[in-house]
Amino acid sequence: MKETNYIFQGTTMDKELTLKIRISEAGAERYVENPRFTIQSLAKKLKIDSKDIFELFPNRSEILNYYYDSRILVYKEQIQMIDNYSDYSLSEKLSLLILTLFDLFHEHREYVLMTYKKKVLCSMSMHSFESQFKNEIKQIFHSDRNLSSGSSLLINRAFYYSLFQTFNGFFYFWSRDTSNNYENSTALIDKWASFVQEVFYTRIADKGLDLGKFLFYHSPLSQFIKR
Amino acid sequence: MTNFPTTKYERGKIFAKTGLKVGKNYASHFLKSWINGESDRSALYKKSAEDLFGEFTKLRGTALKIAQSFSIDQGFLPDEFSEVMTQAQYKVPPINRSLVRSIIRRELGAYPEQLFASFNPEAEAAASIGQVHKATLKDGTVVAVKVQYPGVRDTISSDIALARTLFRTIVSNSEQIEPYINEVKETLIKETDYLQEGESIDRFHKRFNSKTIFTPKWIPELSTERVLTMTYLEGVHLNEFLKNEPTQDVRDQVGQNLWDFFHNQIRDRDEIHADTHPGNFLFDENGNVGVIDFGCVKSFPEKFFMDYLLLLPTHLRQDEDEIKELYYKLEILKGDPDELPKEKLFFDFCKNYGFTFAMPYMEDTFDFGDPEYNKLIAGYTKNAPFTTEPRGNKHFIYTTRVHLGLYHLLMKLGCQVDTTYSKTIIDEVLTNQLPGE
Numbered sequence: 001m002k003e004t005n006y007i008f009q010g011t012t013m014d015k016e017l018t019l020k021i022r023i024s025e026a027g028a029e030r031y032v033e034n035p036r037f038t039i040q041s042l043a044k045k046l047k048i049d050s051k052d053i054f055e056l057f058p059n060r061s062e063i064l065n066y067y068y069d070s071r072i073l074v075y076k077e078q079i080q081m082i083d084n085y086s087d088y089s090l091s092e093k094l095s096l097l098i099l100t101l102f103d104l105f106h107e108h109r110e111y112v113l114m115t116y117k118k119k120v121l122c123s124m125s126m127h128s129f130e131s132q133f134k135n136e137i138k139q140i141f142h143s144d145r146n147l148s149s150g151s152s153l154l155i156n157r158a159f160y161y162s163l164f165q166t167f168n169g170f171f172y173f174w175s176r177d178t179s180n181n182y183e184n185s186t187a188l189i190d191k192w193a194s195f196v197q198e199v200f201y202t203r204i205a206d207k208g209l210d211l212g213k214f215l216f217y218h219s220p221l222s223q224f225i226k227r
Numbered sequence: 228m229t230n231f232p233t234t235k236y237e238r239g240k241i242f243a244k245t246g247l248k249v250g251k252n253y254a255s256h257f258l259k260s261w262i263n264g265e266s267d268r269s270a271l272y273k274k275s276a277e278d279l280f281g282e283f284t285k286l287r288g289t290a291l292k293i294a295q296s297f298s299i300d301q302g303f304l305p306d307e308f309s310e311v312m313t314q315a316q317y318k319v320p321p322i323n324r325s326l327v328r329s330i331i332r333r334e335l336g337a338y339p340e341q342l343f344a345s346f347n348p349e350a351e352a353a354a355s356i357g358q359v360h361k362a363t364l365k366d367g368t369v370v371a372v373k374v375q376y377p378g379v380r381d382t383i384s385s386d387i388a389l390a391r392t393l394f395r396t397i398v399s400n401s402e403q404i405e406p407y408i409n410e411v412k413e414t415l416i417k418e419t420d421y422l423q424e425g426e427s428i429d430r431f432h433k434r435f436n437s438k439t440i441f442t443p444k445w446i447p448e449l450s451t452e453r454v455l456t457m458t459y460l461e462g463v464h465l466n467e468f469l470k471n472e473p474t475q476d477v478r479d480q481v482g483q484n485l486w487d488f489f490h491n492q493i494r495d496r497d498e499i500h501a502d503t504h505p506g507n508f509l510f511d512e513n514g515n516v517g518v519i520d521f522g523c524v525k526s527f528p529e530k531f532f533m534d535y536l537l538l539l540p541t542h543l544r545q546d547e548d549e550i551k552e553l554y555y556k557l558e559i560l561k562g563d564p565d566e567l568p569k570e571k572l573f574f575d576f577c578k579n580y581g582f583t584f585a586m587p588y589m590e591d592t593f594d595f596g597d598p599e600y601n602k603l604i605a606g607y608t609k610n611a612p613f614t615t616e617p618r619g620n621k622h623f624i625y626t627t628r629v630h631l632g633l634y635h636l637l638m639k640l641g642c643q644v645d646t647t648y649s650k651t652i653i654d655e656v657l658t659n660q661l662p663g664e
């Protein structure tokens with residue numbers, strides 16, 4: 001049985017939340033063993049009462065969905081433990097978010113590979129993982145004081161959406177990455193984050209804004225992105 | 228018996244003799260015949276060097292290593308090129324704090340704040356394919372943690388391929404550089420494996436760690452192929468050391484330590500620390516020397532190595548036939564200098580250079596601070612005739628890097644060294660006898 005609770009070392013998360021996360025992680029593990037696992041078997045595995053599970057989750061599917069939501073929570077917990085996080089640069093914050101998510105995904109790689117597309121990308125309404133991801137991105141950009149004035153105009157809903165799509169692109173790359181410890185994915189994410197920072201910290205954005213806006217609002221892409 | 232000539236030369240005369248040849252006649256003669264009146268050739272080189280430099284910076288560490296191997300020490304690339312390339316060292320982008328954290332987590336299984344009592348997220352120093360962080364272990368040991376930039380190994384092959392194409396644009400007879408490129412590639416790939424480097428650190432620590440030469444101790448529990456942990460060495464780099472204006476005594480002491488360290492390595496006929504550039508040595512105010520960076524250690528084929536060492540006494544004896552014969556063996560000459568003017572130019576150059584190079588071994592002490600000597604060596608580097616054509620056995624890349632690198636360090640230190648012990652070592656190695664046997 002894989003031990004994944006290292007994540008909670010020294011954290012301040014409350015007990016209920018910790019339990020919820022533990023249940024969803026165990027659920028992810030059970031899912032890999034048997035996609036039709038029962039709540040009872042999960043409770044047994046966790047050595048708790050199935051009643052405790054039902055108190056927190058209405059059904060099995062919610063447990064499996066919550067796995068994704070909780071990755072963002074774990075990430076948030078981690079950044080609280082980093083000294084000087086607030087003076088991290090844009091590229092550092094962006095790569096931290098994405099690298100941490102992939103570090104976490106790696107812990108349940110099989111589950112993630114089996115379900116990410118189905119659960120997160122093709123869910124009927126927007127999966128809360130997506131909205132929380134965008135929310136984190138939003139905070140990263142809004143808390144950054146070094147953005148060039150023009151570039152802040154680029155930051156809007158469509159932009160968050162496009163970053164989420166980029167994340168999905170990384171996901172695709174990562175899912176096929178056979179390099180040692182995903183170092184190719186890591187390098188890609190780093191190069192990308194540096195690039196984004198370059199665009200947002202310099203006046204490239206200022207200069208290119210007019211052009212960018214024009215292209216954006218007059219291309220078929222915008223129709224697609226507004227879905 | 229001794230391999231070194233026992234006659235004493237008058238130093239002044241020798242300087243005058245070799246200096247004249249290299250400094251003036253030789254250089255101008257060479258330039259005329261070689262360049263055929265193309266006077267703006269140098270400007271051309273500068274231009275392409277700058278273009279290349281632009282391309283090379285995209286290659287991160289690989290470029291740096293190639294530059295180090297090919298530029299100053301090997302001498303077959305134009306001076307302008309080396310000039311531009313040496314800037315590369317200071318231009319590699321850092322690995323940011325998030326990345327460092329994530330790499331440590333993946334390589335060592337936990338985040339730095341969990342593994343170490345303290346870990347400085349700001350890099351202490353840049354390394355060519357990564358960077359070095361200072362940290363403290365839970366038992367209080369201060370360590371240096373070298374973290375490799377992700378994906379370096381994968382990119383080396385493609386980088387080399389690109390570098391090869393780039394070199395072809397400035398090096399004539401490009402097929403001749405193949406063996407050199409392959410040699411560098413192999414070395415580079417090897418350097419990406421920090422476990423091998425860790426093992427080298429271990430071996431060198433056992434061989435050399437002493438009162439005057441100190442080397443790091445490997446911490447294998449916190450090391451992987453991509454992360455290398457070793458004890459932290461106190462001390463400062465050469466430039467900083469010199470800024471504090473150490474006394475002549477201290478500088479001599481440092482020089483002597485470096486000189487003896489170099490020859491002790493030869494004496495064992497074992498591996499040699501093959502990366503003698505200033506960044507790899509640390510100095511303290513007592514004249515002790517810290518040696519770091521064991522990513523590039525080499526052992527040379529016995530035959531080559533003996534011939535290489537033989538260059539020293541042979542040049543000093545100044546017997547042209549003997550020198551010629553040795554040059555053929557070492558692939559320095561490609562034809563008879565008495566018949567081919569180009570070979571003659573080359574022969575004359577090398578003969579003089581070789582002599583100058585062997586001068587420290589002439590008497591029992593040698594003053595590397597002698598400004599005339601510095602000028603001479605600089606003159607050779609500048610006027611090397613083999614700018615666009617590689618010469619010599621491929622192992623020269625590293626022997627010259629080490630040997631010339633040592634001279635550069637000693638010249639910068641402006642120190643005087645006692646060479647008696649080193650001559651004994653070379654003599655004994657050449658006569659296949661270990662000292663004390």
Ligand SMILES: Nc1ncnc2c1ncn2[C@@H]1O[C@H](COP(=O)(O)OP(=O)(O)OP(=O)(O)O)[C@@H](O)[C@H]1O
Nearest residue numbers: 352353354355356359371443458459460506519520
């Ligand atoms: N054990 C150590 N103690 C103190 N400083 C160290 C130690 N190891 C490395 N450093 C510092 O880090 C720098 C780079 O380390 P190192 O030379 O090992 O890297 P590298 O990638 O091999 O670089 P290069 O090939 O350019 O020499 C050193 O110049 C030194 O300043």
Ligand SMILES: [Mg+2]
Nearest residue numbers: 506507519520
């Ligand atoms: Mg080094």
